[in-house]
Structures are given as structure tokens and as C-alpha cells.
Amino acid sequence: MTSPKLxxxxxxxxxxxxxxxxxxxxxxxxxxxxxxHHTQEAIIVPVTSVTAIPNMPAFILGLMxxxxxxxxxxxxxxxxxxxxxxxxxxxxxIIVLKxxxxxxxxxxxxxxxxxxxIAYDIHSPIGQVAASLVPYLCGCVEQKEETLLVLDxxxxxxxxxxxxxxxxxxx
Numbered sequence: 001m002t003s004p005k006l007x008x009x010x011x012x013x014x015x016x017x018x019x020x021x022x023x024x025x026x027x028x029x030x031x032x033x034x035x036x037h038h039t040q041e042a043i044i045v046p047v048t049s050v051t052a053i054p055n056m057p058a059f060i061l062g063l064m065x066x067x068x069x070x071x072x073x074x075x076x077x078x079x080x081x082x083x084x085x086x087x088x089x090x091x092x093x094i095i096v097l098k099x100x101x102x103x104x105x106x107x108x109x110x111x112x113x114x115x116x117x118i119a120y121d122i123h124s125p126i127g128q129v130a131a132s133l134v135p136y137l138c139g140c141v142e143q144k145e146e147t148l149l150v151l152d153x154x155x156x157x158x159x160x161x162x163x164x165x166x167x168x169x170x171x
Contacts, residue, residue, distance in 0.1 A: 018116035022095060023148070025110040026077045031148050032108075033115065033141075038153035040096040040103065042111045047092060050105075057163050059084070064105055066096060073105035074160050080133050085109060099157040106156070117141055122150050135159075 021033035022042060045064065050073045052062040059078035063070050073094065078084040085092065085107050095106040122139035128147065129140065136159070138150040 018118050021115055021117055021150070023112040023115050024093070024095065024108045025112065026080065026149075027083050027109055030077070030082060031112070031146055032151050033117070033148050034095065034097065034151050034153055036114065038097050038099055040098045043094050043096065044091050045094055047087075047090060050092065060160070060163065061092075061107060064094075066103070066105065069103065071096070071103045071105050072160065073107060076106040076108055076156075079156065079159065080136065081130075097153055097157065099153050102157050102161055104157060104160055117148075117150070125149070 020036040022036060022039045023031065023033050024042075026032050043066075050062045050064045053060070056062075059075045061073045061075055064073045073092070075084045076095075092107045093109065093111050095108060095111065097104050097106055121141050123141070125134050125137045125140045129137070129149065133149065136152055136155050138152045141148045141150060
């Protein structure tokens with residue numbers, strides 16, 4: 001007895017499925033997203049919970065205790081040479097980012113929530129944004145009236161880690 005053959009005419013590829021991203025404001029004019037894959041948590045903490053460390057680059061705000069672990073907290077817009085967070089605030093919006101074994105707190109202006117993006121909607125940032133931003137981006141996505149920057153978590157962590165390692169070796 002032979003069984004009938006079943007033929008699939010359409011095979012969805014993994015690339016056509018949407019991925020989840022955390023959406024946030026870097027500053028008043030700039031909206032960005034980070035892959036949920038690298039996002040551990042989005043939290044709001046009092047400014048006093050971040051301890052400033054002297055002789056650090058301007059974008060490094062200091063250290064913070066997060067779940068019994070000490071992590072570096074950085075002003076993400078300042079890495080991109082954008083206007084940093086307002087230091088008169090009473091609290092920070094922090095995205096806790098983890099790449100491999102490195103955990104960082106990224107201070108942003110406002111956390112907007114999550115969205116889903118399809119990989120083929122992400123296009124090259126070259127010519128769309130300032131050249132200084134390009135090394136930290138996977139690309140850009142045009143949505144309605146705004147351009148979303150799709151951040152590259154690995155490159156952000158590598159840059160911040162190299163700055164903290166360099167500074168610690170100089171002390």
C-alpha cells in the first residue's frame with residue numbers, strides 16, 4: 001500500500017518571521033530599538049542608586065547594584081555624541097543589556113515598550129544617519145513618520161567595555 005505524497009508549495013523562512021525589540025527614546029529627536037534577545041530588563045531607578053566613579057569617560061555614569069551584581073551604567077546617547085540624559089532628573093530609565101557574560105545598564109530618555117520588526121525591513125544606515133552612529137547600528141527601519149535606529153548590542157558592549165578596561169588599567 002502506498003501513501004499519498006504531501007507537497008508543500010510554501011515554506012516560510014525564518015527571516016520572514018518578526019523579531020521582538022525594545023523601543024525607546026535616546027533623546028527628544030531619536031528613537032531606537034534593541035533586540036529583546038540581549039535585553040535582560042527595563043527598570044527605573046533613583047539617580048542616587050548609581051555611584052559615580054572619578055576619571056571615567058563622560059558617557060560612563062558609574063556603577064550600580066543590579067540583582068546582587070555590580071554593573072556599569074552608561075549614558076547611551078552620549079556614546080553616540082547626542083545630548084545626554086538630563087542630570088536634574090530624580091530617576092533613570094535603564095535598559096539592562098547582556099551580551100555573552102557582560103552586563104551593562106544603558107540610561108535612555110524614555111522606554112516606549114516592545115515592537116516586532118521583520119529582518120528584511122531593516123536597511124543600511126549609511127547615508128541615513130550621522131557616520132559616527134553607523135558602527136553601533138545593525139540598520140534603520142522607516143516607520144510611519146520616524147526612523148528607528150536598530151542598535152547593535154555587541155558593538156555597544158565592546159566599546160563600553162574597552163573604555164572601562166582602559167580606564168581601570170590607568171588607575
